[in-house]
Amino acid sequence: MTRVNLALLLLIACVASLPLFGGAYALRLGTIACMYAIYALSWNIVGGFAGYPSFATAAFFGFGAYATGILLNKGVPLSVAVIGSLVMCFVLAAALGAVLLRLRGHYFAIASLSLVEVFRELVNNATDLTGGGMGLNIPLASGSGILADATFFFYAMWGLLLITAVVVIIVSASKLGFGLNCIRQNETASNMVGLNSTLYKSIAFGLSACFVGAAGGIYAAWVHYIDPSDVFDILYSVKPIVMALMGGLGSPLGVVCGAFVYLGLEEVVWRNYIQIHSGVLGVLIIMLLLFLPHGLISLRSGMFWRKAKHV
């Protein structure tokens, strides 16, 4: 294992100690931080490794949230519901990916963006199953007090982040990761050396969707109420891209740092400039991208950076 990956696991381990230091607010922030890191790591598989800029994060986040919500309402235990959502998201994304990933560049970006709208409309119209625009109430999981609940969901999200990070590290060092790297650099040449690029891209898209879907499931159980405009919010698709660009495209450690920094900025800016917070945040992001085009990860010494750049 490389030093960069060790640093990533160490960083995630540090996050786990958060409940020792803070109350409900810190736990809430920590849960969101873990969720953002899952988005960023997941997006990095298809966007960073394979080089396909996906805007489908919100689609699978919403899908996972609704799948888990519906299963919970049918009396399925939370763990089974979340794992079910994860598997469904993987299969669905891999199947859709086989079709969508024939498009490249901007065309793929638009197609993946449309996926969010399609899913939202489907959920809006399947009123019997999802409650449509009225939203979906989800039964309380434990009900053993606010702080205990917050701690439980924090660790659930943290555990999922750890699994995501481990899978991403394994992928990055595997034949799959090597193949995705080939596809990003030169897809024509990849096919020519015998790489089944359709299969590899589908698996990558599936992996980039399944953990997001599971995070959506945990989110749904955590907030007890979801509606289409909340979970299919297009911002969920845009944020991971900003985080990845801020942290360092392609580097798992970079994108997780990007996710944490992004959340920090979002929180600070929101608190201090409540009237114009989106504007201030936008300016900050543009400044970061202008002055740190290779992300936060490039702040380290030059030699180290070359190793961490991609996969």
Add this chain to the structure above:
Amino acid sequence: MSEILHLSNVSRNFSGLKALSDVSISVSRGEVLGLIGPNGAGKTTLVNTICGVTPASSGAVTFDGRDITRVKTYQAARLGLSRTFQIVQPFAEFTALDNVAAAALFSQPGESLKSAREEARAHLAFVGLDAQANQSAATLTLAMRKRLELAKALAMKPKLLFLDEVNAGLNSAEVERATKLIHQLAAGGITIVMIEHLMKVVLNVCTRIAVLHNGQLIADGAPRDVIKNPAVVDAYLGQQYAQRNAARG
């Protein structure tokens, strides 16, 4: 000699343009076939059609006893058809070693990243790039990148190797070096189909020449006969070449 590749009545259209019309040709095992013709004659399209990049509009391609008319590019690669590109296609950010390792890794079943890298070293040494193994492909000179293409193609353990203008853009010393490599490969028993404009190289290494013109096969036979063929002289070689050739006897 047994037949390894056979094309029967292969045509390929790009909407209105007939890039290949009714091409029938066969290649025998161990042969070095030179494919020549003016620019736009359809030489690269022919290779693309065989490799599954642009499948034939009509006709059939058989390779090693199997119909490969409709196989995908990556499947053709795994069957033992490999090629170099006229415009080199390296994985620019990878080292030379990883470029070749990628070829070994994805074309051979059961290959691991580690074993692929080990194999890659041998292929790099063969084309004389062992000193550049850890250099990124983007930093190599054109001649080196052409040789890298060759190493990649060889790492796929080809039964049939297409060389698409490996000598284009090289100086005479580099051409000589590349020609020597091709000789070595042919001696090693790999069947080679090469697209080449340098007649010196073609006559030096090829055992047979096929000539394409406007998507049609206009000549196919022993090098000495083909270059005297009036149709070939008209379409490609030119009168000057023919006269010089005749003068030299």
